[in-house]
Amino acid sequence: MRQALENPFYYLDNFRQVLAWVGERHGDLLHDHERAFLDRFHQVPQASQALLVRMVMRKGTLFRASKLRYTEIGCTMQASVALIEHGWVETNPMLDVAQLFGLLKKDELLRVCGNVATNGQRKADLLQAMLAEHSQPKPFASWCEGFDDAAFALTIGDLCDRLRLMFFGNIHQDWSEFVLADLGIFRYERVAFSPASRAFHERADVDAYLHLHRCRERFEAGDAAEAVLQDIPSTAYANEWLENRRGKLLLSIARQCERNGDLPLALRLHAANHYPGARERAIRVLERCGQPEAAMRLALTAQAAPESEHEAQQLQRILPRLMRTLGEPITRGVNLTQPERIDLTLPRPEGMSVEQAVREHLTRSDAPVYYVENALINSLLGLLCWDVIFAPLPGAFFHPFHAGPADLARPDFHARRAGLFDECLSRLGTGEYRDCIRRVFREKFGLQSHFVSWGLFDEALLELALACIPAEHLHAFFQRILQDVPNHRSGLPDLVQLWPGEQRYRLIEVKGPGDRLQDNQKRWIDFALRHQVPIAVCYVQWSEAAP
DSSP states (O other), X not given: OOGGGOSTTHHHHHHHHHHHHHHHHHGGGSOHHHHHHHHHHTTSOHHHHHHHHHHHHSSSSEEEGGGOOOTTTOOHHHHXXXXXXXXXXXXXXXXOHHHHHHHSOHHHHHHHXXXXXXXXXXHHHHHHHHHHHOOSOEEHHHHTTTOSOOEEEESOHHHHHHHHHHHHSSSSOOTHHHHHHHTTSSBOOOOXXXXXXXXXXXXXXXXXXXXXXXXXXXXXXXXXXXXXXXXXXXXXXXXXXXXXXXXXXXHHHHHHHHHHTOHHHHHHHHHTOOSTTHHHHHHHHHHHTTOHHHHHHHHHHHHHSOSSHHHHHHHHHHHHHHHHHHTOOOOOOOOOOOOEEEEEEEOOOSSOOHHHHHHHHHOBTTBOEEEOTTHHHHHHHHHXXXXXXXXXXXXXXXXSOOSSOTTTTSTTHHHHTHHHHHHHHGGGGTTHHHHHHHHHHHHHTTBOOSSOOGGGOOHHHHHHHHHHSOHHHHHHHHHHHHHSHHHHTSOOOSEEEEXXXXXXXXXXXXXXXXXXXXXXXXXXXXXXXXXXXOEEEEEEEESSOOO
16 A cells, blocks of 8 residues: 555545535535534544544444454444444444344344244345344344344434535545545546535535435335335426436436336326437337327427437437328438448457457558547547646536546536637647647646546557547547537447558447447447548458357
8 A cells, every 4th residue: 555545544534634625615505413513523532533434434324343343443332432422323223124134144143033044044035034023123232132242323324425425516426536546546637726616505406416316216226216206306406407417317217117118107207307318208108109290299399409419310210200100201311421341250259359359350560450449539639628628617626536527517518618628629720739639648647537548548549649630530529529528428439540651540330240330339420421530330240159
């Protein structure tokens, strides 16, 4: 380990940093008892602080004392005293059978289960037998008489989730970010932001975020859609960010209703949802419900102003089908331009993907082939526009662990920086862009970025790409990605072949036996053909069975 983790209380220092950060920047969003926790935490003994943080950073809220042994903390029972006095931890908690089974091993359960258990039973069978015998919860000590152990329940889990959310601005980043940064595994760009920069400006927004997160957890755990929907607000949030999260959750629930055959509920959810993709699903559900006229009206409305390239592509499939159903004449567009086609029959390789096999087959000393997929073009964009992507705009950065701005996936990401991006992309017309990309590559190497794939992208490939890919092609690629970053960063071809002696290149999408082009790949191919980008699709068949 690096020197940063030689301090055995490194995790406690990190937790203290979060408390100080939230107290300074979000103090006005905390209730009195939450502010009291921030103040009182520093007043308890260090061993007690450390024990609490160890619980917070572990999964769940129930723990056995025997599983909380840490050299730097010492006696777990002694360290727990202050935590129990403050009500942050409960000792000897009430446990139902399912909670008990989460804490005990099978041999311990056999001791507890008594006459309902036999040694041949699986743990799942023991659970069912115990559920039939014991319907009421009991304290841990009552369940486990004779055990030389104790149990604790963390009572401030929700508060710590709230603090973590206010610090990171999302729920998917957790305390491990500090450790990875301390170890030097992850390094982040230092972005200047004022103390006023923060993820949330109203407590109601924090409450709403956490509420939606709990609803998604319930849905993903298998709760009935109707039960979850009762707790999701039926009206849109004024906060666009929260409304986006609500819409995404409603789309997921509606898709599940489609799979379950509850088409009326799915249609009702889709029709009221403005999240991207909901309108297309509504059209498809109307078809399945035998309402082609209504489906056609909605499809024509969408065709007049498609919300994305994806929706426009889906409508090209849906509309002819609806016209046939309604007996209307069908006019099909004809795409006369097709990508270059490469057909290969190769021996099936052992321990190698089909893309790697094609790369090995096609590569030449004067024309090397690299397996890059989405990494190359996105990395070049990330390097050229590094300063724009990490520009300290309000609401874009508010903690030290950002791999990109918080609004990266929002519709106005490019619009908020349009002038900065225009200035940056203008370098592609002067030749200055090469030196800019090289400089950023050297200065920022290894820093976390949502665009730059350091692991797949080295200096040799960088120089070949700069020599072989024309600036006008890079400009076209970058503009398309920036139009819709979440959707356009993927779908790029698997391979790139570079001819440095001729200063040209070719993108190659690889398809193994039985594989077909995905929709986002088709959109990139269409884009490449419109911009005279050299692109090929390689179809592979195996000449023999795998060894």
